[in-house]
Amino acid sequence: MRWCPGSVLHLLRTVRFQLCCRRGKNRLPLWIREIWAYVRLLVQSLYFSSLTDSDVVFDSIFEPVFVTVDYVTRWFGMVFVCLVVILTSSIVVIAYLVLLPLVLNTYSPAWIAWHICYGHWNLVMIAFHYYKAAKTSPGYPPTERNNRPFVSVCKKCIMPKPARTHHCGICNRCILKMDHHCPWLNNCVGHFNHRYFFSFCLFMTLGCVYCSISGRNLFLDAYNAIETKYQTSAPPYTFKDKMFHKTIIYMWVLTSTVGVALGALTMWHAVLISRGETSIEKHINSKERQRITKCGKVYKNPFNYGRLNNWKVFFGVEKRSHWVTRVLLPSGHAPHGDGLTWDIFPVKKHLIPV
Template sequence: MGSLCNFIRQFTDVTFLTARSLYFNNFTSSSLCLDTAMQPIFWIVDNVVRRLGPVFVFLVVCLTTSVVLTFYIYIMPFVFSCGLHWVIFHLVFGHWLLMNIIFHYYKAVITSPGVPSKGNLSKIGITSVCKKCISPKPSRTHHCSVCNKCILKMDHHCPWLNNCVGHFNHRYFLQFCVFMWIGTIYVSITSWPLFYEEFFLTPVYPLHTQVTMFEKSYHHMIFYEFFLCSGVVVALGALTLWHIRIITRGETSIESHINRSETKRLKKVGLVYKNPFNFGARENWRLFLGLGEGRVFWRHILLPSSHFPFSDGLQWPTTNHNVVDSVVQDETT
């Protein structure tokens, strides 16, 4: 009886050990398990974002057009009653913003963020390999699961652009955000006196009063203009400030997460992590905006300009040319 129990115990132990050895992986962790379990949801989200991309772009164009038309039809008559100097200010400032918003949005949508093709990869050494593309991946490059390709200095996939934000269109994206943000602040401030008068000072029309179509639509459109723009001011303001912060620190949205976890990891072993692409705020901005060598702020940033950043997106100088730092960055991607 004792030997039978022994046999059953041994048999059970060996079976469990064999089963566990089949799926044992030294790199398995709770976050990897969670990541694997969430894969179907990621797949659905990626597909929805990919298919709805053109709808989001259409929405941006329609909403922007409606705000501009409302401004021309309902707010400009008020502007014209404020005196010649205000008229000149609104015409110049408003159209300068509109020109920059249209230009930078168009360029952010149509410009490729940069893809490491086989031709240009021959210029660099292999730093890591993309598991999805099964091809070499330059430093700062990441795979976009919506576009299903590797993107140079990828920041994020933007559904509102139906495009990835990466090395070659990040400046267009940021300038669009900044000009759109200033534009919505401008429209909110300009429409505020009309909104205030319409909703707090004007008495409600009695039922028998004859109200023209223009007066009826004026009421709704002033409400629409003010609330849409002030809502965008808050949402877009948060996004724009986030990008200003990470560019000042010489990183992308993806790298900010990597750098944070690397800082924590190295702190545990008594080391200080330094972002190898942080050249100081001023130089980071100069590199990002592509200024210098004949390019100046007032002409190439305040006015529409199609210039690209200086770097080819494949090779990146680092602050200390410390290869270890760069490798740490790549291994975590």
Template sequence: MRTRRWIFSAVMRLLLRCLRIGQRHRFWPTQKVWQLWLYGRLCLRSLLYNSFTDSDTVLDALFEPVYWLVDHVTRWFGVVFVALVIILTSSVVCIVYVCLLPLILRTYPLPWIFWHFIYGHWNLVMIVFHYYMAITTQPGYPPQQSKSDVAAVSICKKCIAPKPARSHHCSICNRCVLKMDHHCPWLNNCVGHFNHRYFFSFCLFMTMGCIYSSISGWDMFWEAYAAIEKMKLLAKERLQMTVNQTYGQTPPPTFTFHQRAFHKSVVYAWVLCSSVALALGALMIWHAVLITRGETSIERHINRKEKKRLQKKGKVFRNPYSYGPLGNWKEFLGVDANRHWVTRVLLPSTHPPKGTGLSWDTTPCVPEQKTALLAI
């Protein structure tokens, strides 16, 4: 009896062992794939995990190829943009000297001739001077030595060097820039601490010159436009006479090459000046607002995010680099008791801005807010 029971138990154990072995061999590939999937997901999360990741970070990562293409195109086409500015500005100046100035000297009274001569040349000198200075003046760069006396608030992950407050890395110039505002392709240069005033002054005087040209040339523009329409109408009449072969009729009068070139040049100059006045005027007003607030274009984006973050905590955001509207303009223009704004702003001046751009005096604010801003 015991022998039968022992044999039955041994057979059952052997059968269960065979079923277990078959089950292991049957589901072994599935278990292996599942283990690999868990391991790969863990590795991916460990490599890409970031507690600061948000929608902006994801969008930046997705648009990184686009940013790379724009940066390289802007870097190589910067010289083309500068040449385009010089060519367009020179063309308008040539039209004024060749076409409009002789007409002004013949038809305008002496006080208006004096006004146009003085104001036009002053505006032209200010435009050329500030554009040249904005191109040739370096925006300012922090020292590249890792061991320096610069009060750095962070380390640039691309330069691997100390990054002072208000400085940012320019992907086009491939280096950090002090108080960086943006990279301007029309200057082929970054707008930073040492050339920000030249850039804004160029935008201001260029806008003033375009508005002056558009207003003073309004009547000339409509006369030239009417003459061009008349030329088109006469050209159609001549073509119709040629088709109908009415040689006995008197052909309509024709405009000379000088007259056609004169009218087309006036229309071209007025349209170009009006377009630049609208586009550049909007940019100038935007930068004037930023200067009044004591921030740059990059800091505007950072301050908005910081303001929203503090609002969620029930706190009020204050810009530590703002000294009030008047104080911000004095700081930007470098005007103080020893340097008057008339000689520094209304005349060509190469005076540098206040400070070195490596450190900044901050206004009193909440320590948490100040630390958060400096860390960004």
């Protein structure tokens, strides 16, 4: 609501009229009640806004908590990245120094070839997608004035927001097709790095499941050996054996835990991608669906092109061979569109002939 001298005078006259009407009910002199009403109006004018709703009140009350969480996440960003690199490297070192000699000495040539090929392909995919997800800019709206269409204005940046753009409190700027801010990447996940983020989650989950399944028997042997050692102190148990068993247990517990947790996250994101929505849009679309359903209509997500086409748009698959070259091999191709304007039928134009 805009304040202007005319509207303030009108409000004061209204207040005075109301006070006159209530004169019989209140024993205070009129001039005191006039001053009191004026002070109340003055205080209300400091915070009143016609845009105030329950969300704004909630945000205002919890603003100190949000700011603290954002600050801590921003500060710990590099710590989380180092943790990912150190933990992943520790599994790779164990695979090379402990597991590979075991595989080479005990497995058949076919199994040796499988483990070497799959293990290295999976490792390359994890390293490539993690690096690209962390280093690629998620995409920001242009700061200069142009004729691009926008759907709203960011209250924090005071800048026009294109469709699917949201403000990140940690990066402190608007992000194109924002999905979420990932502390493990120390980067926002948006239009230009969403594919790298999802592929990293997918290949990291596959790597963890691979290590967990391949190392299951070794883990059981190591666990039983340690249990036996603690129950009967008879068998000779060298330092080398002890370290070997503890290393195997560390690897199996870590990969199994991460495999389950990251697997659940990857599945969640896979469901969202199938529906053509981001994590933020999931909440917006749920609210909108409820609202439209109450009006007796059916809500349709404008960015949902159908399950298979959503995946093609997401991975940038324009012909069949791209499923191999752009999905199963490292690829640095740009996503469809510029993230500012959203073509309603990109799939029909480019991807349907596949």
